[in-house]
Amino acid sequence: MPNTESATFAAGCFWGVEKVFKKEFKDAGIETRVGYTGGDVPNPTYKQVCSGTTQHAESIQIKFDPEKVSYATLVEHFYKTHDPTTKYRQGNDIGSQYRSAIFYHSQEQKQIAEQVTEQVRERALSDKSLYQNSNIETEIVAAGVFYDAEDYHQNYLVSINV
Template identity: 55%
Template sequence: MLLGISAPANSPQIAKKEATKQDAAKVETATFAAGCFWGTEEFFRKVPGVIETRVGFTGGTTPKPKYDETHDGHTGHAESVEIKFDPAVVSYDQLLDLFFKMHDPTTLNRQGNDQGTQYRSAIFYHGDRQKKQALKFKEKVEKSKAWKAPLTTEIAEAKTFWPAEEEHQKYLVKHPGGYDNHFLRNISFDHSP
């Protein structure tokens, strides 16, 4: 004789599944390119409310690019960081603020010694709300005159994100003191008319 056993609707197993679904619904994704992805990831992964980061490539045309393939500029991809975050803890605007302070958004296709389109400054938005926020925040940064030169930051819709090889994930955790040209500028984007 076979008995069917199912959990009652108010069981802990069902409650846990529902809580997990609700938690997943609260997680948002942001994608930024700010030069070498090792340093960019290192900044974002330390932010309270950031749940997960991974480095990779987006914004180009070549499917499944590898790290070595992106350095001649022919793939069109930017070294990027995809961020999963809890908007109840850290807002998208706070991530934008950090993005514009951790790298120089006025240098076209360059950050420090790193040159090429793969090192461009870019915000890859996920949905209309992020697009509006990114455009508004970029305008705020421009009006603040915190950066003396015009911004070169591209704002584009997020397309397929191709994760980089495992050796590049959390690179500066694996290689403390490794190459990084990112630093936090002590600047404000608040603008008084």
Template identity: 50%
Template sequence: MAENDNHNRMTFGGGCFWGMEKHFREEFGSAIRSVQVGYAGGTLANPTYENVCQGDTGHAEAITAIYDPEKVSYRKLLDFFWSIHDPTTKNAQGMDRGTQYRSVVFYHTPEQKTEAENYKKELQASKFNKPIVTEIVEATTFYPAEEYHQNYLKKNPHGYCNHFRRWTQN
């Protein structure tokens, strides 16, 4: 993925990256030009899955994708992101526990930051009784996960996934 794609790049962390990847691919199809699972937001260069699972690198399991803004808006991607995981649980999704499973939007542009912050406020007022703990932070280096993690649930259809759609966009 080229660096000049930042205006059409999204990077989200919301629990196990296997489920995030699967659901984004299924929901948006060709509107998502490319997607990778990996590690974002940490301090260790070139982390491995084992490094990240120790919980001390600061990375979140995340997905990054280039999307086609003619087919899907960033707001719709945000809506879907917030609808397939629980953004009110800190550092946990389902049975997965640790900072690597935190809810986080990594923004690539000032416009994405503003849109994510505004939409988070709207969701807090309209859909959640508990505080949304999703972090909204500037994207830094994204490290692709090992090959066996890419398209994991397609390769392993009975693999663990705790993501499901909680609502649909109005």
């Protein structure tokens, strides 16, 4: 992709997050990788991240063409894919590795993430059925090093057609 940007999100188990983004934006030609970011252990393994001791989050990194899909649209979809009101939990997945986080790659992305998050917060306050509660727990932090997950995790749910 000639005009490519990166977007990095954590919203629970990376398999499901990758699948919903690939399904929603298949016509926009996004590319995805699942991996780990936001922690303090270099080159973590899946087993290490699952232990909860690395502070990494299971994440998805998306390469996208902003002329085909905007960063704001990706952030809005991110909020539709999980419950951002639960700290360190998505469904049965519990631990800091399953937290809700937006890892921004520029100041412009940070501003967009904050604006969209505020809109989601306002919707959650007015529509109590939207999430478990109205307190948005999503972290918005600068992107650091993204470590690719092991090959067998890449496109996992897509490849087994679940």
